Amino acid sequence: MTTPVLPKMPTLDNLHDLDARDPLRHKKAQFVLPGGVIYLDGNSLGALPGAVPERLQRVIHQEWGDALIRSWTAHAQEGRDWMALPDRVAAKLAPLIGADASEIAVGDSTSVNLFKALTSALHVAAPGRRVILTDADNFPTDLYVAQGLNSLLGDRYELRRVPAADVATHLTDEVAVVMLTEVDYRTGERLDMAGLTAQACARGVLTIWDLAHSAGAFEVDLTGAGADFAVGCGYKYLNGGPGAPGYLYVARRHLDTRVALSGWMGHADPFEMARDYVPARDARRFVVGTPMVLSLSALDTALDVFADVDLAELRAKSLGLTDTFMSLLSGDPDLTLVTPLDHARRGSQVSFRHPQAKEAMRRLVERGVIGDFRTPDIVRFGFTPLYVSYADVYHAAQAVLEVAGELRA
């Protein structure tokens, strides 16, 4: 599957054609989307998968209301017990991120997972290295988590923040860990995960990848890249619902590392109620407290949408949609594209600078085109290939052009 070759300035007819030939066109029907809206914010909160309400009805009424406490262990043989829920979700995530289920712990927020990843990475890092390297424009919580942990450790480390383009040259033998988000949340620029990981590895630097804007948007191959740790978010392209649990990936070779957040659900035998912590096998040890069953069940069902999705097709469509949007808006004098044109350097999002970005986005939302404003002057549009069509892109682009025109007048 390759990205469709687009005319320089596609017409609505061209795009209807592409929709008719889209191998993922049946997926849109698996989501509940509001009428009168083109939703280009699935990179912030994914839309509601149609199967989720029924699943939650079952969890609420049958599992909680009727079976009550018995649901923790009921139907364990079919893997439908609540105790196994984190592992079941890990198994569905595994193929999306190129990992083995035993290397994934599901639960807690992305921020808390970053804390787990960083404590473990610093534990296995080469002794004497005292720099935590990161992209200066990394998502704020990634920076804050590093600041908080470093303060807890007596400011033993230096948090070195450099522009993404300079990260490679800063991979020196002072660096213990490099923390990077694969796709920048503002610009949509995608870093070269495989290349940077290889360079880091060659210089003895451990990698932590934040997959918030990657997993579910295109194929991720943590194993292939040789990544050490990764974290991700359940509520963006994975459509797990508002504040859905995040996840932590720990490469097999690091699974024996320290567990700083050691809770009873990561114990080898939680119901033994032993006085000493004995970590569970594999990444399950990084599951800390009692899983939030309602939120986790929504994510579990949301991931089923991906079961029959060819990730190469997903990526091809994502590039087609973002190419289309870029083409259609290329003539506007007030929109400055900040997302790279190069396919390899792009996620599934397109961002522009605009002199009145905040007001532009307000007006767009008013007319049903939902994207995001990001401080100070960015309008950002996310393209979820599962439920955004080429025709949607056309109509959204027309609305952007109209709003930009209004604001110019």
Add this chain to the structure above:
Amino acid sequence: MTTPVLPKMPTLDNLHDLDARDPLRHKKAQFVLPGGVIYLDGNSLGALPGAVPERLQRVIHQEWGDALIRSWTAHAQEGRDWMALPDRVAAKLAPLIGADASEIAVGDSTSVNLFKALTSALHVAAPGRRVILTDADNFPTDLYVAQGLNSLLGDRYELRRVPAADVATHLTDEVAVVMLTEVDYRTGERLDMAGLTAQACARGVLTIWDLAHSAGAFEVDLTGAGADFAVGCGYKYLNGGPGAPGYLYVARRHLDTRVALSGWMGHADPFEMARDYVPARDARRFVVGTPMVLSLSALDTALDVFADVDLAELRAKSLGLTDTFMSLLSGDPDLTLVTPLDHARRGSQVSFRHPQAKEAMRRLVERGVIGDFRTPDIVRFGFTPLYVSYADVYHAAQAVLEVAGELRA
């Protein structure tokens, strides 16, 4: 409201009488309880409040499905935005635990909250003190969290585990922090929070109270006791649903302490996306990542059940129920009561040792009386005054006597 005076061996008629005069009798109708079951496990997973399914329907379909990303900030003036959800739940929790809402951060598991409490407590503890004191029979996760944090801090501390009865005599000037669970999860014994906190305070020791088996079962007064930190669980007596978010209490005087788990939702201005962490005012700084909206919304609605509950009446009924259960089972030769008879030393749970505890509980569950087995030989019964009646206690006790008789035969 005082505890009803019970006949030595109450009859079913006596108990029907008590139910008829129970000021909380109308509360049972606010829960969905399965038929044919007497549920004495609300101390492990609270029953489903009747208003929760409708609330979740609204959150799923309207807030997530229709309003999508806009729900984070929509209806902010009425306080119905998702951003304010942790604060709204904190405000409902506050009267149940004797705290101000600004001292409570809602979200994350109890285990993660313990980690936050302990990192902050060690930060403000008197310098040079190197002992973390705890009850040797504390709930395992409390012990594991302390072990994990201590290992992260280079084993700088000693985790000293002593029997609950000896805690007071171990409050020496070596001790930085004492971590205690107010009601023991196995025996149901309640510690003297006010007394122990006063003694700890007098000796310069900070207190962390785990309220897992307290909040929602009886009135807790953290401010009155002078507690420094506390954590609690949303899914036991608070009925917030399986794995509901927990909470952290930080006394006002410690609110300026370090935030080790510093995430973007605890930032003073999350959407400013600033590069440096500036903590939010008050306990909001301890909210770390994006709140799990589905699970948190269930807890929010569940807490409404308490809005018209007089906590003195709740406690009086709890003592009446547990007294009744103890009386009715006092004659069985194989049941050894391990819960204190003294009201002041009891939570809302009754536990017995039994030579075949595991099999006894299996048979009880089979006949619809749901309690818990706790290793090695304990059968445990929780009494939620909101939905357990005196007649329920009678029938449950009869079942226990029958099963004990069968096992003796």
